[in-house]
Amino acid sequence: MSTEKIKAELRTEFGKGAARRIRREHKVPAVVYGHGNDPIHLSLPGHDTMMALKHGGANALLEIDIDGEIQLALAKQIQTDPVRRVLEHVDFVAVKRGEKVTVDVPVHVVGDAAAETLVVTENATVQVEAEATHIPEQFEVDVTGAEAGTQFLASQLTLPSGTTLLTDADTLVVNVTAAPTAEAVEAELEEAEAEAGIERDEPEADAEAGDTE
Template identity: 75%
Template sequence: MSAEKIQAEARTEFGKGAARRIRREHKVPAVVYGHGNDPIHITLPGHATMMALKNGGSNALLDLDIDGKSQLALTREVQVDPIKRTLEHIDFVAVRKGEKVTVDVPVHLVGDAQRETLVVTENATVQIEAEATHIPEFIEIDIEGATAGTQILASDLKLPSGSTLLVDADTLIVNVTEQVSAEALEAELEEAEAEAGIEREVSDEDAAAADESGDEAAAEPAEGGDSE
């Protein structure tokens, strides 16, 4: 993963008021931590930073030009306005070329399992150690033709060269099971409710159908009864 270059400005104003002023100018307040140095408070261009984060994924690596000095920075936390969906604040970790970092990388499934199967992603990310400048955007898992009973463990993943798996090798990542029909699910639910002593509420439609059935039964004369 190559680092995208972003022009940054060192900032000396802090607090909520300063942050609001920065955002009104379509910029983003950010902080770079790491390497035992004091945090570096910076301001980033909003649109360019948003695009860089989208292109870089969850572990976007940026080459920040801070007052003429280059600093590689790995994205650690991004705050986004829940309504406007604009960037509110970003925390970075300073890194160097060749330095190894611990990151959580998402898994992407490709292909289709066999019909009448259910594919469940048990763990959507995998923790690995990788060089800061060679962090994979995602780890691909091929499930083409997978049958029910197939289980893909962390040890089965194909990691990029130079990366090391940090989770337990037996961690279940993808589980392929038989697809359960709606009727079977309903039967299992009814059985579980019966065992728990839970009585189901009768819907208006079911009640109406039961009443209609009862009325029809009452209208039919009993066999062998007197008729006058």
């Protein structure tokens, strides 16, 4: 895993008003926790931080330059404006090179299973312990040609050297099942509607034969 470098400014003002002022300057309020130290309150460049987090994936690791000192920090909580899609706040955990950390790594399905099957991701992430600077970006599950009934467990994932699986080895990660028929989908829909108290409109009866103008 590569690290992204970001230059930070120490924050001396706090509260919602201060946070709004920081965002108006196209910056992002952030806090670094960990290692028994007091939280470090920072202001980060908005665009650069967003790109670094996007490039780093689910477990982005940043080298934050704080007054000339580099602090390795792992992104743990990212708040984004749901409408404008801009960063509002980021919480980091301070880490050191060689230190082991516990993270949830995304599962990514590749390939096409056999015809008339349905591929279901039962667990979108798997928890592992890894060195802070060598966190896997994702685990790939190749379902190419997999028949209905094929199951992929956490124990079958390929882990890089130095990475330890923490999720139970028998946890079902990806399940390949038979694709439901149109009749089964219709029956399930009718059952759901009945449970919700929804009545379907019956087709209008054809005009009686013999009607005249």
